[in-house]
Amino acid sequence: MDAYQNVGIKRRLGRFFRRDGRALIFAMDHGFEHGPTDFEEHWEHVNPRVIIKKVMRAGVDGVMMLPGIARIAGNDVRPDRGLMIKLTSKTNLRPKDAQLLQSQLGFVEDAIKLGADAIAATVYWGSPQEDVMMRQFAEIASYAHDLGFPVVQFAYPRGPYIDEKYGSKEDYRVVMYGARAAAESGADMIKTYWTGSSETFAKVVDAAAGVPVLLSGGAKAENPVDFLKVVYGVVEAGGAGAVVGRNIFQRENPEPLIKTLIRVIHRNEEPEEAAKAEGLI
Numbered sequence: 001m002d003a004y005q006n007v008g009i010k011r012r013l014g015r016f017f018r019r020d021g022r023a024l025i026f027a028m029d030h031g032f033e034h035g036p037t038d039f040e041e042h043w044e045h046v047n048p049r050v051i052i053k054k055v056m057r058a059g060v061d062g063v064m065m066l067p068g069i070a071r072i073a074g075n076d077v078r079p080d081r082g083l084m085i086k087l088t089s090k091t092n093l094r095p096k097d098a099q100l101l102q103s104q105l106g107f108v109e110d111a112i113k114l115g116a117d118a119i120a121a122t123v124y125w126g127s128p129q130e131d132v133m134m135r136q137f138a139e140i141a142s143y144a145h146d147l148g149f150p151v152v153q154f155a156y157p158r159g160p161y162i163d164e165k166y167g168s169k170e171d172y173r174v175v176m177y178g179a180r181a182a183a184e185s186g187a188d189m190i191k192t193y194w195t196g197s198s199e200t201f202a203k204v205v206d207a208a209a210g211v212p213v214l215l216s217g218g219a220k221a222e223n224p225v226d227f228l229k230v231v232y233g234v235v236e237a238g239g240a241g242a243v244v245g246r247n248i249f250q251r252e253n254p255e256p257l258i259k260t261l262i263r264v265i266h267r268n269e270e271p272e273e274a275a276k277a278e279g280l281i
């Protein structure tokens with residue numbers, strides 16, 4: 001039985017990762033997690049069908065979204081690309097002291113009915129509510145794995161003790177700890193923060209013990225080359241690519257950036273050269 005389940009996990013992971021073991025995944029959960037103001041720069045992208053068609057054309061390897069957006073736009077994700085459905089979230093409208101919890105808003109069955117190739121959940125390692133998210137992740141992972149579906153953990157260390165002890169949630173010792181905790185809790189793919197250098201990110205990759213580690217994109221960079229350099233650093237460190245939202249959808253025409261990211265992630269091209277080749281700069 002186990003062998004068959006592992007085949008399912010591997011085949012489904014293979015819809016995200018190319019032969020080089022890397023992926024560029026488009027993130028589209030911001031309308032819920034940050035609010036629709038994230039789309040104000042290019043308001044047409046508040047319609048998931050519009051932006052998903054654009055990112056598909058440009059060649060992203062997969063897309064991550066919440067279940068309701070998958071009902072609206074899941075069909076626009078081409079069948080040969082990965083569809084990741086995330087089952088936990090929070091709004092930015094919550095009181096501040098409740099922001100350190102992601103709640104479950106859907107179930108493994110929902111994600112499977114919607115055609116998911118992978119199922120994702122966030123754990124804020126170090127949060128006072130870490131226990132709740134650990135249990136949510138365990139329940140989701142246990143059931144998904146039983147059915148042969150890979151599970152992605154957004155392993156985000158954050159909480160008052162982290163700030164007090166390390167000064168920053170991006171301190172590599174903290175990010176490394178989160179990645180390790182994700183691997184030890186059964187994740188098949190990990191999404192986390194940039195640590196500021198390729199050397200320190202390599203430690204995060206090591207700590208994940210073979211589970212692929214992808215960058216969580218972050219706010220839109222003023223200069224796209226700065227963002228490309230971060231992604232280049234992730235790849236140099238042995239990272240498995242990036243999950244990118246704002247740097248893509250906060251551009252009217254995201255195609256040149258996506259094509260440049262593909263050059264950096266899948267062809268190891270230097271950011272500036274790649275950006276010039278795609279007419280981005």
Ligand SMILES: O=C(COP(=O)(O)O)[C@@H](O)[C@H](O)[C@H](O)COP(=O)(O)O
Nearest residue numbers: 027033216217218219243244245246
């Ligand atoms: O993890 C998320 C939010 O993280 P946050 O609480 O803003 O640090 C997701 O909303 C995004 O999917 C993720 O941040 C990737 O999108 P970008 O950061 O590239 O916009």
